[in-house]
Amino acid sequence: MENEIILETKNIIKDFPGVRALDNVSFYLKEGEVLGLVGENGAGKSTLMKILSGAYPFPSYSGEIFWKGKKCEFSRPKDSEETGIAIIYQELNLIPKLTVAENIFLGREPTVGKTGIISWKRLFNQAKELLNLLNISIAPDENIENLSIGKQQMVEIAKALSYDARILILDEPTSALTDHEIESLFKMINSLRERGVSMVYISHKLDEIFEITDRVTVLRDGKTVGSKLTAELTRQELIAKMVGRDIKDMYPKQTVQINEAVLEVKDFFVNHPFLLGEKVVREVNFQARKGEVLGIYGLMGSGRSELLTAIFGSFPADSAGEVCIEGKRTDIRSTHQAIDYGLGLVTEDRKLFGLVLGMGVGENVTLSSLEKLSWYQIIRKQQEHEVIEKYTQSLKIKTPSSETTVGTLSGGNQQKVVIAKWLATDPKILLLDEPTRGVDVGAKVEIYQIINGLTKKGVAVVMVSSDLPEILGMSDRILVMHEGRMVKEFLKGESTQEKIMFYATGGNDGS
Numbered sequence: 001m002e003n004e005i006i007l008e009t010k011n012i013i014k015d016f017p018g019v020r021a022l023d024n025v026s027f028y029l030k031e032g033e034v035l036g037l038v039g040e041n042g043a044g045k046s047t048l049m050k051i052l053s054g055a056y057p058f059p060s061y062s063g064e065i066f067w068k069g070k071k072c073e074f075s076r077p078k079d080s081e082e083t084g085i086a087i088i089y090q091e092l093n094l095i096p097k098l099t100v101a102e103n104i105f106l107g108r109e110p111t112v113g114k115t116g117i118i119s120w121k122r123l124f125n126q127a128k129e130l131l132n133l134l135n136i137s138i139a140p141d142e143n144i145e146n147l148s149i150g151k152q153q154m155v156e157i158a159k160a161l162s163y164d165a166r167i168l169i170l171d172e173p174t175s176a177l178t179d180h181e182i183e184s185l186f187k188m189i190n191s192l193r194e195r196g197v198s199m200v201y202i203s204h205k206l207d208e209i210f211e212i213t214d215r216v217t218v219l220r221d222g223k224t225v226g227s228k229l230t231a232e233l234t235r236q237e238l239i240a241k242m243v244g245r246d247i248k249d250m251y252p253k254q255t256v257q258i259n260e261a262v263l264e265v266k267d268f269f270v271n272h273p274f275l276l277g278e279k280v281v282r283e284v285n286f287q288a289r290k291g292e293v294l295g296i297y298g299l300m301g302s303g304r305s306e307l308l309t310a311i312f313g314s315f316p317a318d319s320a321g322e323v324c325i326e327g328k329r330t331d332i333r334s335t336h337q338a339i340d341y342g343l344g345l346v347t348e349d350r351k352l353f354g355l356v357l358g359m360g361v362g363e364n365v366t367l368s369s370l371e372k373l374s375w376y377q378i379i380r381k382q383q384e385h386e387v388i389e390k391y392t393q394s395l396k397i398k399t400p401s402s403e404t405t406v407g408t409l410s411g412g413n414q415q416k417v418v419i420a421k422w423l424a425t426d427p428k429i430l431l432l433d434e435p436t437r438g439v440d441v442g443a444k445v446e447i448y449q450i451i452n453g454l455t456k457k458g459v460a461v462v463m464v465s466s467d468l469p470e471i472l473g474m475s476d477r478i479l480v481m482h483e484g485r486m487v488k489e490f491l492k493g494e495s496t497q498e499k500i501m502f503y504a505t506g507g508n509d510g511s
């Protein structure tokens with residue numbers, strides 16, 4: 001039986017100052033289908049979903065939305081929610097200090113008779129029932145702050161479904177999940193699909209799109225370019241539709257002459273942030289050489305991000321060991337000193353450490369290189385302008401102007417601003433933590449080209465990534481971390497995904 005269309009949009013137009021985010025988008029979703037929504041950074045995916053969830057209320061957009069063939073208008077999130085649409089944003093919206101049950105039924109807690117007093121027993125029972133139904137093994141009385149990101153997301157989904165949602169929108173749901181959590185999420189998606197729930201799945205991870213979706217719709221520059229059943233689509237075709245050109249080589253690694261070590265890390269330790277006496281990085285020793293891309297692979301929790309952040313001087317009181325730069329021992333006690341030594345760090349969490357969201361694109365780009373651009377505290381405007389121009393162009397940052405507030409850029413474009421900021425400091429050693437997370441396929445290749453350019457200039461690039469093909473495709477040498485230790489080194493061409501995973505998951509060769 002052909003499933004019916006449950007939701008349809010016609011000619012949606014949405015403007016922001018200086019940019020048309022959606023330009024006549026028509027789109028439909030059938031009952032019980034998982035629709036992949038893909039497109040470059042800034043294509044309009046999140047904006048379209050925010051319109052469907054009532055976050056951008058009518059009439060801030062034009063065009064029509066139909067629910068089961070009937071025209072509807074959402075003037076606030078509640079309207080969309082009551083219709084049966086739930087959205088899980090990438091930044092989760094739970095209250096950390098409250099329990100799972102309280103979060104799920106916030107504002108709708110069952111009360112004792114008509115007293116207005118919360119019936120905790122019924123609250124926890126209701127939550128338990130719902131979690132059981134969804135096969136989620138989380139205790140309803142657990143505090144949200146004690147749960148991993150993956151579990152928190154499950155709670156968000158449970159909450160969404162407690163409103164009896166018929167459509168669930170997932171905007172880049174797996175970017176902070178472990179492989180295991182992704183597996184559970186996919187199980188959940190499959191069982192919801194069986195129960196007739198429709199889903200929109202947004203992701204830049206094309207493997208996921210091919211694994212979990214039934215159909216794919218591609219947006220480009222605010223327009224729908226096409227829609228096809230996933231089974232009838234090839235990867236090449238999908239990429240070409242997204243970026244408007246063929247990408248032949250996803251990993252255009254250029255090997256250059258590798259010279260002496262510029263960074264040497266010896267017997268490095270980092271303390272656990274709150275467990276006294278525990279360590280998240282233990283006895284780590286490694287070198288990074290001029291012109292080299294050193295890939296570091298580790299599962300979530302292996303200490304990979306802590307290692308980079310600590311080398312960069314972020315926790316001087318909680319890390320110990322030697323860091324030598326160009327053969328000289330350093331005593332980096334702050335990130336400011338790290339920058340003076342020629343280090344740069346592109347962080348994993350751009351919202352927390354990477355950007356000042358309320359400031360302009362340009363200001364963010366030059367944030368870490370102001371000293372270089374200043375002359376006795378006076379910023380040389382012309383030079384600053386040139387730097388901003390150079391990087392917004394070479395990284396193809398999509399922004400109406402360099403004054404535009406960074407927080408309004410699409411996720412992937414924010415990531416490019418973080419990278420631009422560190423390139424502008426002209427580092428000798430660039431530490432990259434998940435540099436292409438949330439970045440579209442085309443822009444990924446651009447970032448790899450930038451890495452090539454850096455190594456050609458003799459920069460040492462240390463890249464932590466949980467994207468195995470990226471690690472394999474771009475590294476000259478690969479280190480594998482497990483539980484805070486470096487457990488294996490592979491030279492270029494020696495490793496495979498399977499071999500890396502073996503060591504990353506605690507396997508050892510007995511030596």
Ligand SMILES: Nc1ncnc2c1ncn2[C@@H]1O[C@H](COP(=O)(O)OP(=O)(O)OP(=O)(O)O)[C@@H](O)[C@H]1O
Pocket residue numbers: 016017019020021039040041042043044045046047048398399408409410411412413438440
């Ligand atoms: N609140 C806002 N104010 C101004 N411009 C915005 C706002 N939100 C989005 N935009 C702009 O609208 C366009 C579409 O952005 P959107 O976030 O929908 O892209 P996206 O497809 O989700 O991209 P990504 O894959 O990077 O998340 C971009 O050019 C973006 O800069």
Ligand SMILES: [Mg+2]
Pocket residue numbers: 045046047410411
């Ligand atoms: Mg988005």
